[in-house]
Amino acid sequence: MPVYSGKEELLPYSLSRWTDLPGSDNKWEWFKSQLQAGKMRAFDPRTAVPVEWSLAPQDTLGLIFWTKNPANLIADQKLLDSYPLVIHMTLTGWEEVEKGAPGIEEGLELLRETVDVFGSHRVVWRLSPVPMVDDLLQRFEFMVDNVSPLGLREVYVAFLQENDLMPEQRSRRTRVEMLKQMSLVANRGGLRVLLCNEDRSLQSEYHLPRNLQSGVCESGERFVEPLRHLAMLHKTMPPGNVAREGCGCALAVDPFTINETCTMGCLYCYAADKSLASKKRNTTKFSLPLVS
Numbered sequence: 001m002p003v004y005s006g007k008e009e010l011l012p013y014s015l016s017r018w019t020d021l022p023g024s025d026n027k028w029e030w031f032k033s034q035l036q037a038g039k040m041r042a043f044d045p046r047t048a049v050p051v052e053w054s055l056a057p058q059d060t061l062g063l064i065f066w067t068k069n070p071a072n073l074i075a076d077q078k079l080l081d082s083y084p085l086v087i088h089m090t091l092t093g094w095e096e097v098e099k100g101a102p103g104i105e106e107g108l109e110l111l112r113e114t115v116d117v118f119g120s121h122r123v124v125w126r127l128s129p130v131p132m133v134d135d136l137l138q139r140f141e142f143m144v145d146n147v148s149p150l151g152l153r154e155v156y157v158a159f160l161q162e163n164d165l166m167p168e169q170r171s172r173r174t175r176v177e178m179l180k181q182m183s184l185v186a187n188r189g190g191l192r193v194l195l196c197n198e199d200r201s202l203q204s205e206y207h208l209p210r211n212l213q214s215g216v217c218e219s220g221e222r223f224v225e226p227l228r229h230l231a232m233l234h235k236t237m238p239p240g241n242v243a244r245e246g247c248g249c250a251l252a253v254d255p256f257t258i259n260e261t262c263t264m265g266c267l268y269c270y271a272a273d274k275s276l277a278s279k280k281r282n283t284t285k286f287s288l289p290l291v292s
Contacts, residue, residue: 003039003052005059006253010242011045012062012220013053014252019262023069023101027263028076034255035079042255046243053253057082062223064088064252068101068264070114077117084223087114088124088156093139094131097166100264104139108146120151126217128158128196129268130178132169141185148189155186156217158196166268176205183209197247220250 006013015021015031022028034040039052054060063085065073070089073080089111093104102110115123125147133139147155159175160168170178179202183193187209194215195202203214220242243251262269 001052003054004044005054006061007059010061010220010224010240012064012218012223012242012250012252013040013042013055013060014064014066014254016254016256016260017066017252018254018256019260020067020069020264021256022065022067022072024263025072028072032076032079040255042253043257045251045253060084062086062220064218064250066090068098068107070110074110074113074117085118086122086124086218086222087118088126088217089114090126090128091143092127092129092131093143094133096133097267098264099266101266104143108143111147112150115150115152123150123152124154124156124217125152126156126158128156129160130157130175130182132160132166136178137181137185140182144185144189144191148191153190154192154194154215156194156196156215157182159199160268161198163268172201175199176202179205179212180209183212187211216248218249218252219244220252 019027021031031040035055038056039054041050042053043050060083063080063083065085065087067073067087068090070087073087089107090101091104091107091111092098093107095101095103101107111123111125127140127143130136131139144155157179159170160166162168179193179195186193192211192213193209194213196217197203197214224242245251
């Protein structure tokens with residue numbers, strides 16, 4: 001079986017949007033074993049076929065980590081030194097339903113450590129989904145006050161995706177008003193609020209607050225631009241554009257699928273939606289990637 005290069009195919013590696021790979025000790029140990037082996041078996045997003053992908057730094061376009069708990073990333077930072085990467089850390093302060101995730105104080109401390117170790121240019125704060133709590137603005141203001149000194153200048157937000165676990169109960173008008181208020185709070189801390197393109201029903205209101213915009217969580221361009229710069233210096237053909245999903249995010253190689261489990265067990269999680277598969281996941285238990 002051939003081993004594909006993410007850099008040659010212009011596909012970053014997503015770790016992982018379906019489950020919190022860094023936040024699971026077992027899954028993190030699995031990934032470290034793949035780093036040692038120099039390759040992993042994961043799905044080609046263009047074909048949905050599992051193939052071998054090189055994990056050699058010279059073959060890796062970029063690593064995209066999605067996590068609520070980056071403690072393993074911090075502890076094993078030296079393993080990642082040779083890789084271009086970005087860490088999307090979700091911190092919502094919604095402790096009532098995010099039972100497996102760090103609380104707001106612990107989460108903020110982990111975010112500080114992550115920025116200290118990897119740099120603010122490689123860390124993204126996600127407040128997703130926007131919590132359904134009465135004191136949302138107070139919680140958000142507390143987080144903004146603590147995040148702003150770290151040098152982060154954006155927060156990505158999204159509302160609940162359709163699922164059968166916890167339906168979104170807020171009206172469109174209510175959500176737009178929330179976004180307007182959140183943008184005012186964020187503006188005082190020097191942050192922009194970027195709303196996921198998946199929330200298409202709210203797009204007509206984007207023009208209202210100046211620092212509230214439609215956003216793309218991870219376009220992949222951060223990994224391609226350095227290659228283009230080198231190509232221009234050496235007067236070679238610059239690389240093409242990364243392939244995109246409908247929301248604008250880069251297509252990415254992922255070893256996990258929507259059928260995988262996540263150890264966080266968030267009560268609202270769309271990836272645990274009971275309507276998505278005939279054999280349901282228990283989101284409190286560990287499983288290896290189905291393609292292993």
